Amino acid sequence: MKAVLEELENKIKNVYCIKVYFYQTIYKKGIKDPVSAQGEAWFKRPNFMRWEYKEPEKQLIIANGRTVFLWEVRPNQVMVFKRERFVPGELGKVFFPSVSILEANFNMKIVEETKDMVRIKCTPKENIGALKEFEFTVTDHSRFLKDIEFEDVLGTKTKIEFKDVVINPDLDEGMFQFQVPKDAKVYYQD
Numbered sequence: 001m002k003a004v005l006e007e008l009e010n011k012i013k014n015v016y017c018i019k020v021y022f023y024q025t026i027y028k029k030g031i032k033d034p035v036s037a038q039g040e041a042w043f044k045r046p047n048f049m050r051w052e053y054k055e056p057e058k059q060l061i062i063a064n065g066r067t068v069f070l071w072e073v074r075p076n077q078v079m080v081f082k083r084e085r086f087v088p089g090e091l092g093k094v095f096f097p098s099v100s101i102l103e104a105n106f107n108m109k110i111v112e113e114t115k116d117m118v119r120i121k122c123t124p125k126e127n128i129g130a131l132k133e134f135e136f137t138v139t140d141h142s143r144f145l146k147d148i149e150f151e152d153v154l155g156t157k158t159k160i161e162f163k164d165v166v167i168n169p170d171l172d173e174g175m176f177q178f179q180v181p182k183d184a185k186v187y188y189q190d
Contacts, residue, residue, distance in 0.1 A: 001108060004118050005099045008138055017044040019166040029155035042169075047083060048176040062178040069178040077185040078178075116140050130154070 019042050026035045039054040051061040058073040068081040102108060106122035113119070119137045130152040137146040149159040180186055 001110060001120075002099065002103075004110065004113075004120070005102060005108075009099050015167050017042065017168055017171050019169045019171075020162045021164045023161045023163070025159045027157040027159075042171060042175060044171060044176065050175050060178075062176060064176050064178065069180075071178070071181065071184070075185075076181060076183060077187065078180055079187045079189055081189045111135065112137075117146065 019040065022039060022041055024037045026037075028035070037053050037056060039052045041052070042048075042050045047063060047065045049061070049063040053059040060069075060071045060073075062069045062071075063083055066083055068083055070079040070081070071077075072079075102122065105126075105128075106124055108120055108122050111119050111121045117137055117139045119135055121133060121135045123133045124131060132151045132153050134148060134150045136148040139146050145162055147159060147161045149157060151157045
């Protein structure tokens, strides 16, 4: 296990930012049809993120290192979170995995392995909000996650598949800043 994680960490140690296209599917317990969404996301070390939902409804999530802004285009409302409250503990660092962070916070086991990929299941050692567990897949030819699947304590599963990964693209720092749109309702989450 440790060797697999160290190999992944070595692959991404020179990765400072990432651009991906994502497909997200949410399976809610007791609801027959899953909810799907897609869009683009950008990540920059250490704690910057821009997550743009393009379909079915436009939404924008921006993390500027300290604060997370969630803008729902319709009904033009913004929710503002402290980073730690939006992405509890070290979970937010899963996009740039560190062996020491993963080992310190999660019990891990390999659930599937082939010559081209490995899938790892992570269960929190301590309570991390509503997170029950997550699994992620890494392929040999990629320096990024192929997919990640979260399950919460209510049985809701969220699967995110990543495509068209661009490593270390030129990113404008301004893309991680958020300006509240005119006439938007703003809600601060403590």
